[in-house]
Amino acid sequence: MKTIVIGVIGADVHAVGNRIIEYTLTREGFNVVNIGVLSSQEDFINAAIETNASMILVSSLYGHGELDCRGMREKCIEAGIGNILLYVGGNIVVGKQDFKEVEKRFKDMGFNRVYPPGTPIEAVIPDIKKDLGML
Amino acid sequence: MKNYLMVDFGSTYTKLTAVDLEKEDIIATASHYTTVSTDITEGYHKALLKLYDQLGKKITFDKIIACSSAAGGLKMCAIGLVEELTVEAARRVCLGAGGKVDLVFSNKLTSLEVAQIIEKNIDIVLLAGGTDGGNSEVVLYNAEMLGIYGVDVPIIYAGNKACQDEIRLIFEKYRLKGYFCDNVMPKLNVLNIDSANEVIRKIFLENIIEAKGIKKIESEIDQVILPTPNAVLKAAQLLSEGYLDEAGLGDLMLIDIGGATTDVYSVGWGYPSKTDVVLKGLQEPFAKRTVEGDLGMRYSAEGVLQSMSNREIYQYKKEGIDIEYEAQKRRENVEFIATNDRDIEVDAIFAKKCVSVAVSRHVGHLEMVYTPQGTIYFQTGKNLVDVGHLIGTGGIIIKSPKASEILLSACYDRNNPLELRPASPVMMIDYDYILSAMGLLSLYEPLVALRIMKKRIKVIEEGAMKTNAIA
């Protein structure tokens, strides 16, 4: 069973979507390790190391995602899990910005997949399965 | 009449506590230097003679049980993967079992680290790493390392369940003294103490006592059952929880200042008490013990000095106390006993610092986080603000006329509002030094042990508390 670490990054308290993601991914047959809201980059990374996770799925709902996610890939590399898959979604930036630009910035930061606001978790299950070599 | 004798083989003293079960009280206590380096029975016999002296006659005991921290205590090495997670879980298990955690390693072991395990004469290695089904690469690597370098002491595997069989093969391949228990962190941030504790105790009984030359005493007494700190933790838990109809004191904190270390124990879950506080990190043990090896009245007096700021040292100097000199004096003469007012005063300064720093490291801490909605707090560790009772034990607290002042340094400090220290506990003292004995007794007669503790551990006189509260 593949393990996915999920959580809401930074000083973000939006808890509802996080629960739905846990429920959905568990139902899809993943071992979900949910570190909950208000999680730091280190919390995600430590959890991924101990649980041997294949992916970290970061939620950011309150608009400060870009600040909160910066440097995360570098820390993964430092911690010995440099190849782990990093996903991010929710409402990752404030206001109406061209998503192509936003996506590029997050990809430059080392995120493998970046989703625009309003992407429900169900919609990305195929991506997850593909990236984890399950399809 | 039914009498039990409890013996505590300490690093310096062998302490005897005789209990009359029907009276539910202590009938005599006595002590003598521990003689484990020559023959452990010698010191025991001498203490026993003193005990008979006190009783005015020789009596027989229906049971004689002992705990021990002699011959260096139970020296443990805790190994895990991530420092904040399985390493911390392994460390907490060792401390709770009454161990002295001399070495702590994270991630892949190096040859130098393994060499230290051998050099430092570690008694038991606790090997953890990975949640169940999680990382196995590192624990497998570490087991191999212990094998390659021939670590010849009991090794308890307390890591990822999924690779237990592979670990077993490694243990067999290198003929290691392998033991198995449940994972100390089966899921992320979940702490699982009991199974590992059981195995540590079993090894303590079967191997350690023998290896340390303590076994010899068992020709004269029934059994050496526990490492001393584990007995104290058991006593603290019983006193807190109560037994059957006999109520306990509720959440409590216990402080034991010794010559070399300061131990802090707390019983209670310590969850946040406010809604704007979010609990973070590894689960805390309900009955928790921490040990500070750099804080003590004699062997570690210089460690206490190091924890003082230059300003503090300067302040004392202005008051005519040369703290640096005093620390050195205590370190160089560990048998030193304060007799005059000034030395008692200086001892109290050291004791207060031991308590303050050790409690700071034991209790949980709050961290402020600014969110767009306002401030919220993260809590890591135990919230011990509402702890009802604070108990002091150990020579300096028991004997010092400034005991309440010393204990007061454990409490809430305006300058450090983010430390979750007890706010206004009832302060008590274990005047007869009976906690380890009562922990032992609790294994057989919990009700009697509880009633004796409630009778003998006394609230510090109100008067003393008031004057100190003002100061």
Ligand code: B12
């Ligand atoms: C309820 C709510 C709150 C509640 C949260 C209560 C709680 N503890 O959960 C409270 C009142 C506390 C709150 C506070 C704030 N909120 Co608010 N909140 C909302 C609201 C109305 C609903 C959120 C919700 O629960 N949705 C339902 C769940 C199921 O959906 P979801 O969270 O979006 O999650 C789904 C998807 O996003 C997706 N998803 C999530 N993560 C990921 C990750 C990946 C990889 C993928 C593929 C998908 C994915 O899957 C989830 C499940 O389907 C939204 C508006 C809205 N309608 O979305 C605003 C909203 C999220 N909040 C917003 C803001 C600005 C704030 C505050 C800053 C307001 C303020 N100034 O005080 C604070 C921030 C507090 C903090 N520190 O986090 C903005 C964010 C703007 C932005 N990012 O551009 C929103 C969008 C409102 C708006 N339109 O302005 N909020």
